Amino acid sequence: xxxxxxxxxxxxxxxxxxxxxxxxxxxxxxxxxxxxxxxxxxxxxxxxxxxxxxxxxxxxxxxxxxxxxxxxxxxxxxxxxxxxxxxxxxxxxxxxxxxxxxxxxxxxxxxxxxx
Amino acid sequence: xxxxxxxxxxxxxxxxxxxxxxxxxxxxxxxxxxxxxxxxxxxxxxxxxxxxxxxxxxxxxxxxxxxxxxxxxxxxxxxxxxxxxxxxxxxxxxxxxxxxxxxxxxxxxxxxxx
Numbered sequence: 001x002x003x004x005x006x007x008x009x010x011x012x013x014x015x016x017x018x019x020x021x022x023x024x025x026x027x028x029x030x031x032x033x034x035x036x037x038x039x040x041x042x043x044x045x046x047x048x049x050x051x052x053x054x055x056x057x058x059x060x061x062x063x064x065x066x067x068x069x070x071x072x073x074x075x076x077x078x079x080x081x082x083x084x085x086x087x088x089x090x091x092x093x094x095x096x097x098x099x100x101x102x103x104x105x106x107x108x109x110x111x112x113x114x115x
Numbered sequence: 116x117x118x119x120x121x122x123x124x125x126x127x128x129x130x131x132x133x134x135x136x137x138x139x140x141x142x143x144x145x146x147x148x149x150x151x152x153x154x155x156x157x158x159x160x161x162x163x164x165x166x167x168x169x170x171x172x173x174x175x176x177x178x179x180x181x182x183x184x185x186x187x188x189x190x191x192x193x194x195x196x197x198x199x200x201x202x203x204x205x206x207x208x209x210x211x212x213x214x215x216x217x218x219x220x221x222x223x224x225x226x227x228x229x
Contacts, residue, residue, distance in 0.1 A: 032215055043119075043206060043220035044158075051215050090157065094214050101214030102148065102171065107157035 002027040002093050006106035014114050015083055021076040021109045023091035031095040033074040034103065035065055038088040047089075050074060061085070086113045117141075121207050121221035128197055128228055136192040136224045140209030147190050148210075148218065149182060153203040161205075164190060165212065197228045 007022040025031065032051050036044040048059025055067040065076045074091060088110050094103035120139040128134050140147050149161040160174035164184045175181070179197075184190040194201055204225050208218040 034217060036220075041222075043222040044208075044218075045220075046217040049215075049217050092218075101146070101210070101212075102160060102163050103214065103218060104160070105150075105158040 002104050004091050004093050004106035006109050008109050010110045012112045016080050018079050019081050023074045025093045029095045031093045034092040035076050036090045081113050083113050119221035121224050125225045133195045136205050138190045138207030144209035145212050146210045148208045150206045151203045199228045202228045
């Protein structure tokens with residue numbers, strides 16, 4: 001079984017400040033890891049993914065995430081946020097469980113960027 | 116099409132009525148997923164289709180929920196005898212077989228049961 005824990009339900013931050021959104025996962029097999037962003041009244045958009053190789057993954061909109069196997073974490077970071085980054089962020093894990101790749105999502109972290 | 120298309124975008128229905136939600140995945144994507152997103156909650160897995168294999172229905176919350184996928188393409192999620200607790204956004208996603216490319220989501224159907 002696999003699971004995802006997003007440690008913060010809400011993260012308020014001022015514009016141009018750095019931000020980290022935390023994600024921990026558990027899985028008995030090797031995994032793929034994803035971060036998605038959801039703007040109001042929209043579907044989910046892929047920010048970045050980790051499949052294998054380099055543990056530092058860069059995505060769209062200046063976001064990056066680091067895979068840490070020993071700590072089973074995949075935290076999302078951005079050095080300087082904008083108002084437009086205000087959205088819901090979801091961490092997800094998937095792996096070849098029984099031949100299928102059904103992703104499990106965390107409960108989401110609401111990033112609120114204040115001017 | 117270029118993306119995953121879901122219809123309708125909004126649906127208001129009376130308690131006890133049946134509803135059908137449609138998902139048109141990206142052409143060539145063999146895997147299709149339905150999720151439910153309730154207010155303030157994460158994404159709850161409902162059902163998964165992969166090619167011609169039997170679907171994984173392990174996430175369906177009750178026997179009022181069912182889904183089918185015709186010709187390996189369009190999928191319909193049916194909720195019978197809707198209840199107020201069924202109110203949520205229903206999201207569909209598709210992907211090539213092994214998921215490493217990420218999951219492309221539609222914009223969802225917002226279902227409100229009154």
